[in-house]
Amino acid sequence: MDGGDRVGPRRTCIGCRRTATPSELVRLARGDDGSLVIGRRHPGRGAWLHPDPACVAEAGRRRAFGRALRGDIRAAAIEAIGEEITAPTGTPEGRTDAPRARATPTDS
Numbered sequence: 001m002d003g004g005d006r007v008g009p010r011r012t013c014i015g016c017r018r019t020a021t022p023s024e025l026v027r028l029a030r031g032d033d034g035s036l037v038i039g040r041r042h043p044g045r046g047a048w049l050h051p052d053p054a055c056v057a058e059a060g061r062r063r064a065f066g067r068a069l070r071g072d073i074r075a076a077a078i079e080a081i082g083e084e085i086t087a088p089t090g091t092p093e094g095r096t097d098a099p100r101a102r103a104t105p106t107d108s
């Protein structure tokens, strides 16, 4: 496919166009109404992007979202997603050291 993959799967960031492993990037897909959806399981075409404001801005400037996702993406959606993926992950509250991979039996 893209060739040159020595260390597992690689994806290209639509912002800076550098390749990185999927774990370093955020996958975006297009929502029904020109919005953007974060998630690896979202069906349809995906666009990969660093969680970096510079990459978001660059991708927006070049209309890379629309190209990668084959459809118009609203500017407001890009802005919103930019804020979402670049938000610091270590928020003081709402985040614990508990491993997220482990499913909690009942969480209600």
Ligand SMILES: [Zn+2]
Pocket: 013, 014, 015, 016, 017, 018, 049, 050, 052, 055
């Ligand atoms: Zn990038």
